[in-house]
Amino acid sequence: MTKAEQQLVTWDLSELFLSLDDPKINQAITEAVDIAAKFEGKYRGKIAELSPKGVLECLQKVEAFSKKISNVGLYASLAFAANMTLPAAQALNDRVDKLSAKLDIQLAFYHLELSALLKDKPHFISDPVLANYKHLLERVYRHVEHNLSEIEEQLIIEKDQFGVNAWEELQSKWLNTRVFDIEVMGKQKSYSYGEASGLLHHPDRATRQAANHVIYTLLGKDGEVFSSALRNICNDWVAMSRRRKHKTPMNDSLISNDTEQEIIDNLLISMEKGAKSYRRYLKLKAKLMDLPVLENYDLTAPIPGASELKFTFKQAQNLITRAYERFDPDYAIGVKEMFTKHHIDAAPRFGKRNGAFCASHYNGKSAYILQSYNGTLSDVFTLAHELGHATHDWYMARSQTPLNTNVPSIVAETASIFGELLLSDLLLAEAKTDAERRAVLCLILDEAGLAAFQVTARVWFEQALYTSIEQGEFLDYNTICKHWTTARNRIFGKAVHWQPEMSAEWTMKPHYYMANYRFYNYPYIYAQMFVYTLYQQYLTEGKQFTPKLKKTLSAGSSLSPIDLAQILQLNPKTPNFWNNGLKTFENLTKTLEKTI
Numbered sequence: 001m002t003k004a005e006q007q008l009v010t011w012d013l014s015e016l017f018l019s020l021d022d023p024k025i026n027q028a029i030t031e032a033v034d035i036a037a038k039f040e041g042k043y044r045g046k047i048a049e050l051s052p053k054g055v056l057e058c059l060q061k062v063e064a065f066s067k068k069i070s071n072v073g074l075y076a077s078l079a080f081a082a083n084m085t086l087p088a089a090q091a092l093n094d095r096v097d098k099l100s101a102k103l104d105i106q107l108a109f110y111h112l113e114l115s116a117l118l119k120d121k122p123h124f125i126s127d128p129v130l131a132n133y134k135h136l137l138e139r140v141y142r143h144v145e146h147n148l149s150e151i152e153e154q155l156i157i158e159k160d161q162f163g164v165n166a167w168e169e170l171q172s173k174w175l176n177t178r179v180f181d182i183e184v185m186g187k188q189k190s191y192s193y194g195e196a197s198g199l200l201h202h203p204d205r206a207t208r209q210a211a212n213h214v215i216y217t218l219l220g221k222d223g224e225v226f227s228s229a230l231r232n233i234c235n236d237w238v239a240m241s242r243r244r245k246h247k248t249p250m251n252d253s254l255i256s257n258d259t260e261q262e263i264i265d266n267l268l269i270s271m272e273k274g275a276k277s278y279r280r281y282l283k284l285k286a287k288l289m290d291l292p293v294l295e296n297y298d299l300t301a302p303i304p305g306a307s308e309l310k311f312t313f314k315q316a317q318n319l320i321t322r323a324y325e326r327f328d329p330d331y332a333i334g335v336k337e338m339f340t341k342h343h344i345d346a347a348p349r350f351g352k353r354n355g356a357f358c359a360s361h362y363n364g365k366s367a368y369i370l371q372s373y374n375g376t377l378s379d380v381f382t383l384a385h386e387l388g389h390a391t392h393d394w395y396m397a398r399s400q401t402p403l404n405t406n407v408p409s410i411v412a413e414t415a416s417i418f419g420e421l422l423l424s425d426l427l428l429a430e431a432k433t434d435a436e437r438r439a440v441l442c443l444i445l446d447e448a449g450l451a452a453f454q455v456t457a458r459v460w461f462e463q464a465l466y467t468s469i470e471q472g473e474f475l476d477y478n479t480i481c482k483h484w485t486t487a488r489n490r491i492f493g494k495a496v497h498w499q500p501e502m503s504a505e506w507t508m509k510p511h512y513y514m515a516n517y518r519f520y521n522y523p524y525i526y527a528q529m530f531v532y533t534l535y536q537q538y539l540t541e542g543k544q545f546t547p548k549l550k551k552t553l554s555a556g557s558s559l560s561p562i563d564l565a566q567i568l569q570l571n572p573k574t575p576n577f578w579n580n581g582l583k584t585f586e587n588l589t590k591t592l593e594k595t596i
Contacts (some may be wrong), residue, residue, distance in 0.1 A: 334394030388419030
């Protein structure tokens with residue numbers, strides 16, 4: 001990406017605030033603090049006595065507060081993610097974090113009193129006056145037995161602010177302020193993490209190998225720092241889970257994701273049985289690359305003949321827009337707006353947060369996307385994925401009030417993975433040679449393998465961490481590495497040869513360090529297999545499927561994942577449900593075989 005193009009693909013945050021020192025930031029903070037104070041004055045100690053109409057008014061005031069504070073929080077987090085080394089961005093992000101903690105403490109009574117009300121009067125959940133918030137109240141009710149006293153909840157917020165939150169920040173800052181010296185095509189250069197990670201997909205095998213070696217060797221050297229962060233985050237979670245009377249460390253995640261243990265158990269069982277399909281693909285890819293076995297740095301590598309597939313950002317924009325329009329012209333409206341409003345930051349640079357994300361902007365009925373775009377086919381698919389999130393936000397924000405946009409992760413990935421498949425269809429339809437088709441199919445299978453099979457290993461890894469803690473085992477660097485490689489090998493078997501430094505791979509996964517958000521990974525498996533299943537439905541139904549998907553996305557969190565699935569005529573509670581998604585993976589592998 002040229003410097004001129006990089007300037008075109010940095011986001012414009014002026015819709016939120018004009019700059020880090022915009023006086024409107026202070027004004028918005030003052031107004032939010034005032035709303036919170038008035039809310040507390042009106043409702044503290046009184047929610048349990050409210051009528052259904054009173055509860056309705058209370059929830060609407062919560063939404064008004066949310067809308068007022070959301071722009072400040074969004075702007076601070078986006079500015080910080082764009083450049084973590086900028087002192088003004090660091091200062092604002094820290095200020096807003098402290099403000100959020102203070103407001104959370106002040107308003108902790110709201111959740112507790114609403115829970116107490118529902119515990120005493122569960123019939124309120126089905127009251128017609130509260131129809132818009134029925135499923136929200138059902139979700140609140142699931143938390144009732146796990147709530148603590150107000151003072152305990154306040155203390156937890158306070159200790160998290162400079163405890164697990166700080167460990168999370170440490171991992172992210174370490175990763176995104178390192179410089180990696182890597183030899184590329186015979187020339188030694190220094191790279192930020194975002195730039196260096198882009199080399200992991202480089203067509204030159206020696207470059208991939210060098211990038212892998214440099215990145216993970218450097219991570220491993222500071223392994224004790226990362227293990228300290230992860231060990232303390234996990235131990236903190238075990239203590240909190242016990243205090244909240246959760247039966248397992250995963251239970252809180254199940255409630256947050258609006259799902260059930262049996263559904264997730266069936267999913268993981270299916271994935272372990274289906275791992276042979278993934279290994280079959282990996283052996284096929286090794287054959288395509290003329291290798292006896294894949295090395296770990298070949299896992300997401302382009303196959304021979306695909307190295308010429310490079311895309312400018314403008315070409316990626318055109319491809320993705322056409323892919324979404326091909327499904328339905330209206331379905332691409334949200335995508336187009338993301339480009340015209342300049343809500344995408346795609347330029348790689350030092351200090352920028354690694355990875356990619358889409359942040360919802362409810363007040364603007366839009367979203368913001370951050371990515372380090374390096375012009376690869378993989379980058380195009382990442383952009384199509386994040387624009388799927390933006391499309392979900394576009395439909396949801398126009399149909400739901402703020403409290404009904406708290407979509408659980410198992411649902412949040414629906415539109416994004418669907419967007420990847422829409423792009424896949426377009427690229428396969430327009431491929432001019434078998435070599436191009438193979439390149440696209442391998443990327444699809446690589447990404448699906450990562451999101452479904454490799455992530456299954458990450459769930460087992462996280463489960464192993466908590467089992468270790470429960471058994472009194474100390475989670476030092478080597479122990480954590482052992483759990484990582486053991487879980488990894490359950491999926492890959494002998495289909496991949498791993499370099500020694502890859503035992504440190506877990507250190508760069510931000511999901512494990514996210515404060516108070518454990519078991520981040522299984523929702524991605526759920527979503528991947530769910531979307532692979534619904535995509536077959538789309539291919540069968542054609543245009544009749546389109547309004548069903550729009551209705552599903554528009555519903556936000558106003559319905560449970562099971563009810564959303566029923567709109568699409570699917571039922572994840574069926575024990576063998578996940579096998580349908582695995583069949584899609586198998587069919588893609590067979591299609592690849594036919595091109596050889």
